[in-house]
Amino acid sequence: MTPITRSALLSSLQWRYATKIFDATKTIPEETWQALEEALVLTPSSYGLQPWRFIIVTDQELKQKLRAHSWNQAQVSDCSHYVVFATLSKMSEAEIDKFIAHTAKVRGVSPDTMAGYRGMMIKDIVHGPRGQSSHEWSARQAYIALGNFMTAAALLRVDTCPMEGFAPAEYDKILGLTPRGFTAAVCCAAGYRSESDKYAALPKVRFDLEHVVERI
Numbered sequence: 750m751t752p753i754t755r756s757a758l759l760s761s762l763q764w765r766y767a768t769k770i771f772d773a774t775k776t777i778p779e780e781t782w783q784a785l786e787e788a789l790v791l792t793p794s795s796y797g798l799q800p801w802r803f804i805i806v807t808d809q810e811l812k813q814k815l816r817a818h819s820w821n822q823a824q825v826s827d828c829s830h831y832v833v834f835a836t837l838s839k840m841s842e843a844e845i846d847k848f849i850a851h852t853a854k855v856r857g858v859s860p861d862t863m864a865g866y867r868g869m870m871i872k873d874i875v876h877g878p879r880g881q882s883s884h885e886w887s888a889r890q891a892y893i894a895l896g897n898f899m900t901a902a903a904l905l906r907v908d909t910c911p912m913e914g915f916a917p918a919e920y921d922k923i924l925g926l927t928p929r930g931f932t933a934a935v936c937c938a939a940g941y942r943s944e945s946d947k948y949a950a951l952p953k954v955r956f957d958l959e960h961v962v963e964r965i
């Protein structure tokens with residue numbers, strides 16, 4: 750497979766910006782959206798555990814409800830697809846077993862062959878020190894999905910706005926996440942920029958490469 754060119758990659762990343770005003774009349778075509786869902790699913794995670802659900806909100810009424818708990822940011826209601834990255838509030842042995850069973854099935858091996866791996870994960874992320882804050886560990890995984898999603902979207906010329914400006918507890922209630930053991934970690938609006946969004950033309954504010962990249 751031919752890789753995309755360096756200039757195609759960098760121009761896509763330059764093209765992407767945190768969209769403030771979406772064109773509410775534009776919808777992401779289904780095939781494009783399906784590819785972005787696949788990109789979400791292909792996100793890597795620690796141990797491969799995928800402690801997430803990607804909740805896709807397109808219903809206008811529901812978007813309005815969420816906007817009320819998102820600092821009234823217009824991106825929530827005006828975007829085409831609104832993604833809530835929900836993560837497990839607590840990692841459990843049952844969750845690890847689900848993953849082991851699935852891996853065994855996909856790779857055609859017995860779950861017993863992964864007993865060591867299972868034990869290692871449980872010792873670390875369920876009962877170990879990291880188990881005490883596994884919701885934070887899960888949220889970190891969600892941010893990898895967020896980055897992956899934004900880059901994939903930019904390559905397909907779909908605009909995004911990552912969103913931390915929302916009330917997770919309210920989202921959890923509205924989306925019924927708490928009884929399922931999930932909580933909203935971060936969100937991302939996706940769609941198409943409005944011509945009136947002046948942010949699209951602003952120069953990117955980044956520290957110089959020499960300042961943030963250290964070759965040693």
Ligand SMILES: Cc1cc2nc3c(=O)[nH]c(=O)nc-3n(C[C@H](O)[C@H](O)[C@H](O)COP(=O)(O)O)c2cc1C
Pocket residue numbers: 765766767768769822910911912913914915935953954
């Ligand atoms: C995790 C995260 C949360 C963010 N939350 C918001 C938000 O709630 N509302 C918003 O308008 N922008 C939000 N932003 C956008 C940032 O302000 C923006 O990405 C940053 O200023 C860099 O600009 P650029 O993305 O246009 O290059 C968020 C960005 C990230 C990565």
